[in-house]
Amino acid sequence: MIAYASRTGNVRFIVHQLELPHIEIRDDLILNEPFLLFTYTDGLGEVPQIxxxxxxxxxxxxxxxxASGNSNFGHAYFCRSxxxxxxxxxxxxxxxxxxxxxxxxxxxIIDYYNRVIQKEI
Ligand SMILES: Cc1cc2nc3c(=O)[nH]c(=O)nc-3n(C[C@H](O)[C@H](O)[C@H](O)COP(=O)(O)O)c2cc1C
Structure with missing residues (x-):
């Protein structure tokens, strides 16, 4: 499973390209199986609140x-999440x-998923 957060659609776009099981993060989501977290980067290199x-x-x-980010924010903040x-x-x-x-x-990502997530489920 890939749990993801996307505000402007980039992460959502990628997740759909991967063709792996995925779920969008919402406030009451609890996962009881191994998963990868896929997030965007907010503020000045911050983890989104959600x-x-x-x-x-x-x-x-x-x-x-x-993490997805934008290198225009500079090396120190690129994907700092x-x-x-x-x-x-x-x-x-x-x-x-x-x-x-x-x-x-x-x-x-697919390679890591197959090695680390797939083998556990
Ligand atoms: C307000 C704002 C702040 C951002 N801050 C950063 C940042 O500090 N570092 C970074 O690498 N990307 C930053 N980004 C870029 C986003 O993380 C990037 O566009 C990402 O692909 C967005 O994913 P999403 O379309 O799934 O929401 C910022 C974007 C916005 C709109």
Whole structure:
């Protein structure tokens, strides 16, 4: 499963390209199976509030984080959401993606998913 948050559609676009099971994060969502978290980056390199709230109840089964961002925000802030989640919760960073990314990003996500998520379910 991939749990995702998307505000302007980039993450949603990518998730649909992947053709893997996915669910959009909402406030009452609890996942009881291994999943990857896919988030955008907000503010100045921040984790979106809806993702922060989701993680409070869903760290246990989260096996990796993918972030989309925009490198115009500068190296220090590009996809910093993924770094913050990694530092706070010890969740591995799978990919940092520029906006909608490229096929090589999608292939890397699918590869990680097959190795880490698929084998656990
Ligand atoms: C208000 C705002 C702040 C943003 N801040 C950052 C940032 O600090 N770092 C970054 O890498 N991207 C930043 N972005 C870019 C988004 O994370 C990026 O466009 C992402 O692809 C959006 O995903 P979505 O279309 O699924 O919402 C920001 C975008 C907006 C609108």
């Amino acid at each position: 993702v922060e709230r989701f993680l409070q109840h869903n760290v246990r089964f989260c096996k990796g984080v993918i 993924a770094h913050l989640i990694n530092e706070r919760y010890g969740i591995p960073i799978v990919q940092k993606i520029e906006l909608r990314g490229f096929q090589k990003n999608y292939d890397a």
